[in-house]
Amino acid sequence: MENNDLVTITIDDKTLQVKNRTTVLEAARSAGITIPTLCHHEAVAASGACRICIVEMSVEKRGRTVSWMDASCVYPVHEGLVIKTDTPKVRKQRKLILELLLSRAPRSERLLELAAEYGAETGRFESVNQGRENCILCGLCEKVCKYSIQANVISMAFRGVKKKVTAPFQTGSSLCIGCLACYNVCPTGAIKYVIEGNRLKMPAWDADVKMQKCTECGALYAPSEYIKELKKKAPGLKKDVLSKCPACRRKIFKAGTPA
Amino acid sequence: MTKTGTDKKLDTILKKYEPRPDSLIAVLQEVQEKLHYLSEDALKRVAERVKVPLVQAYSVATFYNAFSLKPKGKYIIQVCLGTACHLQNGNQLIEELGSLLDTEMGVPTKDGLFSFEAVRCLGCCSLAPAMMINGKTYGNLTADKLKKIIKEYKAK
Numbered sequence: 001m002e003n004n005d006l007v008t009i010t011i012d013d014k015t016l017q018v019k020n021r022t023t024v025l026e027a028a029r030s031a032g033i034t035i036p037t038l039c040h041h042e043a044v045a046a047s048g049a050c051r052i053c054i055v056e057m058s059v060e061k062r063g064r065t066v067s068w069m070d071a072s073c074v075y076p077v078h079e080g081l082v083i084k085t086d087t088p089k090v091r092k093q094r095k096l097i098l099e100l101l102l103s104r105a106p107r108s109e110r111l112l113e114l115a116a117e118y119g120a121e122t123g124r125f126e127s128v129n130q131g132r133e134n135c136i137l138c139g140l141c142e143k144v145c146k147y148s149i150q151a152n153v154i155s156m157a158f159r160g161v162k163k164k165v166t167a168p169f170q171t172g173s174s175l176c177i178g179c180l181a182c183y184n185v186c187p188t189g190a191i192k193y194v195i196e197g198n199r200l201k202m203p204a205w206d207a208d209v210k211m212q213k214c215t216e217c218g219a220l221y222a223p224s225e226y227i228k229e230l231k232k233k234a235p236g237l238k239k240d241v242l243s244k245c246p247a248c249r250r251k252i253f254k255a256g257t258p259a
Numbered sequence: 260m261t262k263t264g265t266d267k268k269l270d271t272i273l274k275k276y277e278p279r280p281d282s283l284i285a286v287l288q289e290v291q292e293k294l295h296y297l298s299e300d301a302l303k304r305v306a307e308r309v310k311v312p313l314v315q316a317y318s319v320a321t322f323y324n325a326f327s328l329k330p331k332g333k334y335i336i337q338v339c340l341g342t343a344c345h346l347q348n349g350n351q352l353i354e355e356l357g358s359l360l361d362t363e364m365g366v367p368t369k370d371g372l373f374s375f376e377a378v379r380c381l382g383c384c385s386l387a388p389a390m391m392i393n394g395k396t397y398g399n400l401t402a403d404k405l406k407k408i409i410k411e412y413k414a415k
């Protein structure tokens with residue numbers, strides 16, 4: 001069977017046809033059904049790390065129903081697959097998964113939101129890091145830094161209970177361009193940044209980069225190294241787009257004379 | 260700038276390997292063996308040589324127990340604290356070593372000759388309590404035996 005062939009599946013009693021080997025998550029979304037996710041992001045390959053997107057699935061085999069549970073973001077659909085995204089069993093599993101994740105990230109707003117929805121409690125399990133980093137080790141920040149931006153500033157290091165995301169030797173990486181991709185993909189809000197004077201600082205990676213001033217109004221609008229990178233990767237961008245803050249840019253584009 | 264002995268050793272090691280990412284672990288192993296640890300500088304040079312980002316080399320170096328970012332002695336003593344050795348008072352060997360070498364677990368002696376660490380089961384439980392020095396196994400240890408072995412190594 002080719003990947004472009006259509007297969008018939010059922011999600012929460014809706015029967016639909018989707019391309020063979022799309023993921024259950026994609027299929028559900030295309031049918032307007034929401035499945036919670038944490039470690040899934042369109043920008044990087046799915047890893048199935050957090051398990052929150054778990055669903056119940058079944059097929060008919062020789063007159064018998066075989067059912068199981070799996071993470072929907074990494075499970076490819078096949079003919080005759082029946083998916084249930086919100087059964088009591090699914091809810092019970094998600095509650096447990098949340099309680100485990102909460103032990104590492106007890107202050108994450110997103111987790112607490114989900115916890116309220118699934119009746120999960122904080123503090124049921126103890127974690128060696130006592131939730132200090134508020135990180136569930138989903139790997140998204142590492143992957144966007146490595147594959148999308150290709151800055152290679154951070155990575156998983158150490159292992160077992162000591163595993164964590166870090167820059168080498170935990171010291172300010174000279175490689176960080178301040179793109180904030182890691183900050184933006186992090187599902188738990190573990191990554192923070194501050195702007196002090198004309199510097200952008202990310203304490204988690206001990207990164208410290210210079211911010212650029214808008215040539216029009218003088219406002220700090222983006223890290224200098226990030227703009228350099230943008231110039232390299234998108235050579236077609238207009239000069240005004242690169243050298244001015246969003247507000248000034250809008251004015252110029254409205255006037256219709258971008259350079 | 261003149262090169263130190265360590266730098267020269269590192270140069271020799273680096274030259275032996277293909278400048279490709281898949282050489283990473285092999286190079287790290289040899290640097291660990293010859294220089295007894297992976298210094299920040301050494302790790303940077305290895306990463307550069309085999310063309311991997313420093314962060315990737317760091318990730319690998321911190322993952323495997325065979326690598327150490329802190330200095331180790333020329334002779335690495337691994338005292339077994341697996342179940343059998345634990346029951347045969349392996350702990351006492353650790354205390355004994357501490358006073359014998361005048362250092363703590365994980366901290367090399369001042370002359371850089373020894374460092375000791377605890378490991379779980381060396382796979383020779385019938386010899387409990389056991390230890391290994393740079394890959395050589397010693398079993399049925401007592402305080403006296405331990406003293407003699409250390410003396411031999413010091414005399415080498």
Ligand code: SF4
Binds near residue numbers: 136185187190191
């Ligand atoms: S810091 Fe955030 S994005 Fe990075 S691994 Fe932890 S939870 Fe995931």
Ligand code: FES
Binds near residue numbers: 051052072
């Ligand atoms: S979203 Fe599917 S495993 Fe994390």
Ligand code: FES
Binds near residue numbers: 341343345384
């Ligand atoms: S427990 Fe020490 S060798 Fe097995």
